[in-house]
Amino acid sequence: MNVLGCIVYKHNLWLVIVAVLICGGGSWVTARLVRRVFATRGLQRAGWQFLASVTAAVAIWCTHFVAMLGFEPGVPVSFDPVLTIVSLLIALGGSFAAFAVAGSGFTRAAPAIGGALVGLAISLMHYTGMMAYRVQGVVSWNHTYLVASIVLSVVFGALALDRAARGVNVRADIGADKGMDKSARPAAKDTGSVASVTLLLVLAIATLHFTGMCAFTVTPLRIAGEFSNPAALQALALSVAGMAFIIAGAGLVSYLLDDTVRAESVEHLRTMALSDMLTGLPNRASFNDRLDVEIARAAAEHGKLALVGIDLNRFKEINDLRGHHAGDEVLRILARRFTSLVREGEFVARVGGDEFVALHRYSHRDALDDFLGRLEDALFRPIRYDDWEVVSGASLGVAIYPDDASSKAVLINNADLAMYRAKAALTRTVCFYEPKMDETARARRTLAADLRDAIARGQLSVHYQVQTAVSGAICGYEALLRWEHPRQGFISPGVFIPLAEENGLILSIGAWVLREACTRAVTWQPPYKVAVNLSPVQFAHADLPALVSEVLAETGLAPDRLELELTESTIFADRERSLDVLQRIKALGVSLALDDFGTGYSSLDTLRTFPFDKIKLDQSFISEAESSRQATAIIRAVLALGKSLGIPVLAEGIETQDQFDLLAGEGCDEMQGFLLGRPAPLAQLVESGQIKLVQPRSRYAAAG
Known part of the structure; x- marks a missing residue:
């Protein structure tokens, strides 16, 4: 069976x-x-x-x-x-x-x-x-x-x-x-x-x-x-x-x-991997995935896709003045606004500290304009937090697929270019990509490469501008960096210094300027002071006390003949570290000057807490003093503040005799500007008889 x-x-x-x-x-x-x-x-x-x-x-x-x-x-x-x-x-x-x-x-x-x-x-x-x-x-x-x-x-x-x-x-x-x-x-x-x-x-x-x-x-x-x-x-x-x-x-x-x-x-x-933990918005990874999908859809449907780069304008100021907890709350409030405004075919993500991106799929330009209007309303509407109110504001750069780019990488790059143009433009909040922006970007990249070559070939130089007392007596000279481009001629420091900071060149440049200025100053007779500016990037990333000590020892310059200038915004990022750095520099015997006073935070607490030896009144107030009562009032207030604190005040940008007379009448201690002397190479100053050169003593004798 x-x-x-x-x-x-x-x-x-x-x-x-x-x-x-x-x-x-x-x-x-x-x-x-x-x-x-x-x-x-x-x-x-x-x-x-x-x-x-x-x-x-x-x-x-x-x-x-x-x-x-x-x-x-x-x-x-x-x-x-x-x-x-x-x-x-x-x-x-x-x-x-x-x-x-x-x-x-x-x-x-x-x-x-x-x-x-x-x-x-x-x-x-x-x-x-x-x-x-x-x-x-x-x-x-x-x-x-x-x-x-x-x-x-x-x-x-x-x-x-x-x-x-x-x-x-x-x-x-x-x-x-x-x-x-x-x-x-x-x-x-x-x-x-x-x-x-x-x-x-x-x-x-x-x-x-x-x-x-x-x-x-x-x-x-x-x-x-x-x-x-x-x-x-x-x-x-x-x-x-x-x-x-x-x-x-x-x-x-x-x-x-x-x-x-x-x-x-x-x-x-998956949600954690694709979401920003602070705001709950999609993050960069989620944005990249969504952008791929939207580009493919726009290509298949012969539609258009707008990529909007968003960068907050006053976020650093909020963090510096109110603390990072306030900055985080601003980001969370903006995220809630973005979440409430997005509709079908729209997307907003946070991709960096104060950077956001938005996507908008559309077939008619009116729809894009409406979306941008809603974004602006969310960004520029006042934000209330505790007992204060702030308007963050933002710069928006827009690139359109397929009009402005045929690939994802190019689209992102073009939106960034438009956003940077918006940040640079004082009167425009939103900038659309234009082909000439590529030319500008290429020009900046070329200039950055030329700057790197200039450092290697010794094409940078230091000029010196005189600083005088009201009596006319010379107090010292400020060392100012100059670049004579072999093809383009003189390049303004306002152009190449930010470029050096963006490309990581400022640390080597700053160290070279400090060493060059001290090397030259040690030969001066009379032994005037030399003032050297510090970049915020240099202050944040270099061991300045060690560098200053090393340069003084190498050059033999007496510490009391060196003055370092920095702006108030430089020390706000990390006040505790900044105070420690400045106290260590002061311990070497070097003087400290607070530059551009009146244009930044101008906090009285800064003058009380940090060991500054001089206040430099920004030239913008000097240029307006003859026509603006407010500017004159600010000048008087700063001069009075300096006298009450026992800190001398140096006024920058003196270009006319009237400005000189006004500052002298108000009791200003020191002045600097084209009226008193333009920045010049050391050889020119020697030729004019302002400075005599002597053989420097050995560094050991100088140090003693």
Whole structure:
């Protein structure tokens, strides 16, 4: 009789169906759990091994037990309780051992070996259970079926776990190729893999049981008065089946809960990766992804896409005056405004400290103008925070795809160029990209390269402008950097100094100017002071006290003959560090001058806290003094402040005799400007007799 015949003629069909459902359902849950075993490590793997082992044992043992209860030998039956429990323990222990081996990774064949152990555990459980099966009759075995059942179970078990491991490896490989985190990797053909593993596990269990039952034959030896109770056996079978489904269901629920938590975690991580943590807006990575999508869509639909670069105008001032917490709050308020204004086809992201970008898909220019208007309203509407109100303002640069660029990189570059033009223009908030902006950018890049060559070839020079007392006596000279370009002629410091700061050249230039000025000044007779300007970049990134000490030691210049000038904005970025740096410079004996006073923050606290020896009144007030009562009032106030604090005031930009007379009448201490002397090379000053040169003493004598 073949296997199908054994099933049909020796079993209760309904209980066979229940056994098949247990086998199928338990195998399906086991297949999903065992894949999780191969996908995890450490304690997580141990937990999934436990759940997979319990579920597999339930599927194996309950399938066997329910099918046995459905087996109809035609004689009374009973079960040996000890051997029945032993068969359950074999199913549990065998499953634990099998999954531990399969997940050990000690060899590439470990999953197949573990699967073979599953097949052996099924076989040992089944035939132990058959020993617990008591019938009134003579039992005989067909060894061919018996051996075939064991071989089939071992083969299908090995194939099942090997397939499960390979499915997980394919999934991991695909994720690795894409550079993805394991938890976020997609399941490659996940459904097909689970289905195939389930089928193989079902075959491992079912072929063992039903082929083994075909090997089992009973010749009845009925004893009068002893009968089985079919109803009780069926009730027991259904009870076992119910518990099997409950346990397998618990395993499935654990899997699904973990899957849900993992999916939520992945989504949370994805949100974190694509969102700005401070404002909640999309970040640079999200912007890049969205820009790719929008460019592709605009190309497919023959539409237009506007990229808007946004840079806040007063953000540094807010941070300096109110602290970084206030700056963060301004960014959060603006982010909420942006979120509320965006509509379909619009997008705003934060891509840097105070930099934002916006995208707008449109077909009519009116729609773009409306979008830009809404952005301006959000940026220029006053922001209230605690007890103060501020208008951040911003510069907006717009580039259009495909009109201004045919690729993503060029579009971003052109929007940046337009935004920088907007920042430079005092009367324009929004600038659209124009081709000539590329020419300007190329010119700046060329000039930066020329500046780098000028440093290497020694084309920079230092000129000196006299500083005098009201009496006309010379107090010192300010060292001013000059660049005579070989083709373009004189380049204004207002042009090349910012260029040097942008391109990282200012540190070497600043150190050279300081060393050059001190080297020349040590030869002057009379021994006038020399004043050297400090760049904010130089102040922030160089160890100035060490540099000044080194230069003084190398040149032999007396420390009291050196004066360093810096603006108030230079020290606001980090007041504690700035105070420490200035105190260390003062300890060397070097003087400090506060430059451009009146144009920045002009904080009285700055004069009280920082050890300045001189205040330099900005020339903008001097030029307006004759026509503006307010400018005159400010000049008087600064001069009075200097006298009350015991700090001398030097007025810059004296160009007319009237300006000189006004400052002298108001009690100004020192002056500087074209009226008193233009910046000139040292040789010219020597030729005019203002300065005489002497052989410098040795640096050791000078230092002494």
